[in-house]
Amino acid sequence: MNGTYVDINNGRQSFKAYLTVPETGHGPGIILCQEIFGVNEVMRKQADYLAEEGYTVIVPDLYWRQQRGVELGYTPEDFEKAFKLYTEFSEDLAIEDIQSCIQFLSESEACISAEFGVVGYCLGGKLAYLAGCRLAKIKTAVSYYGVGIEKSLSELNQLKGTLILHMPELDEFCPESIRHQIINTAKSYPDVQTFVYPAVGHAFARVGEDHYNKPASDLAHGRTIAALRKALGPDYDLEALWEEHVRYEFETRNVPQTMATMVAEPYVNHIPTMTGGVGYAQLSRFYRHHFIHNNPKDMALTPISRTVGASQLVDEFIMSFTHDEEIDWLIPGIKPTGKFVQIPMLGVIKFRGPKLCHEHIYWDQASVLVQLGILNPQGLPIAGEETALKLLDERLPSNTLMDSWGSSEGKAID
Structure with missing residues (x-):
């Protein structure tokens, strides 16, 4: 206590x-x-x-x-x-x-x-x-x-x-x-x-x-x-706290400074691959050996939207990179393919006071595997980089995976 x-x-x-x-x-x-x-x-x-x-x-x-x-x-x-x-x-x-x-x-x-x-x-x-x-x-x-x-x-x-x-x-x-x-x-x-x-x-x-x-x-x-x-109150600038955390993760790539932005026993869960860590020791291990120093040099985050609440922040963004090294946390067990990948992502970031408590990170793993040429999309209701491109430009065609879409052309709209 x-x-x-x-x-x-x-x-x-x-x-x-x-x-x-x-x-x-x-x-x-x-x-x-x-x-x-x-x-x-x-x-x-x-x-x-x-x-x-x-x-x-x-x-x-x-x-x-x-x-x-x-x-x-x-x-x-x-x-x-x-x-x-x-x-x-x-x-x-x-x-x-x-x-x-x-x-x-x-x-x-x-x-x-x-x-x-x-x-x-x-x-x-x-x-x-x-x-x-x-x-x-x-x-x-x-x-x-x-x-x-x-x-x-x-x-x-x-x-x-x-x-x-x-x-x-x-x-x-x-x-x-x-x-x-x-x-x-x-x-x-x-x-x-x-x-x-x-x-x-x-x-x-x-x-x-x-x-x-x-x-x-x-x-x-x-x-x-x-x-x-x-x-x-008290009022905390959650956006600034999150930006600082991300800077340590992806720009300076500094594990101690990243951990210093978090509570004593934080956790990270990358939902599709179940990678991350629970507690200070395991999360530090994950950051040091499998995440912060395990990302391609050209990895970039393109912000799409951000919603800030009293103690939680939701970030919508596109992550892009060249798959020129094995990425444990994102594509575990897959050797480098040299292909360029764009992924729509969603992060739910919980704070406790002025420090991060946890991260829940979501993305469509099928889209990643399609872009790497590991999963054939033929006949499956999945897409590759189109998911990221359409998020960037909503005017791109919708319903391209729906064979029945053409059948409603010209029909009455209630």
Whole structure:
């Protein structure tokens, strides 16, 4: 863990909270509200994850009045203890504790914001909802599978900022009828967004546990960061960060500088060939021995379009090169053919804070093999360099692979 425990004073007594900060040492403030299992390892890791995104995060021990330092796991015995603590828990006193955390962050050099975000899971999801409605300095509130929100829908009239509700379709603690009730009520409030995640259950964002669903968790996290960035910052120039990374890859061909633009444990996945690396050691190995120094000297990237979001960038481009050396990552096992190749490519680049987290790179491998003369396109619905040429000039003929295209000539168009 990257954080430390601090004492939070509410004017009468004090309680512990886990505090973690970005690499820069400061960032906008977020209060993270625990599940019913206390400030356990899962919650601390989630706080560290948000700190990597650029936030100063505090996780208060909300059970301190009943039992200090609760850290439960997920065994049947732990569930029993957790539900007992939950049934004796006061939501109103917990909101006071969140307010005390806001005061602590307001006085901390590690926090650079006058307004705050609150993110919560399960029990904490309900508390995030209530904090967003009740506390003036909460700019945005994010609730993951909050339990019991339907009992407090009238409080939406007091919502101070924006609210995000992440709702699993198969949440046993929020049946379909209740979910619809919450969503239908939320429709009357323009600052509330509800997202339903199909075919996943409660705790889908709890990494490492049985209920965890990576696609849903990643999608929800992206939406959470987008909301926090819009409300609180910090703002990063993702285009400049990506351009710097690409320059180290293809121009200076410098492995240490390339890796320095990435998070501690990044990954790269070239989808068609499944090449790349997961984690610092394996990705460094890949870059050094199979990628950065393994590209033809005339390799060039022609930009087509770029879409930049809060924490993700999508690049559309054409890669061109002469196949005068074996290219492990792109055409593994194929000896140089000397042929010139042009490939439309798409890169989905995820950032965590100011550093690259991962790259998903897509291209049509059939087009590459056709251009190299390895795959005969005759009779197959595939094309060679035409795919790149048409991307450069949309006026080139369409539907050339469709034998039936001529049959619709002159027919009525509805």
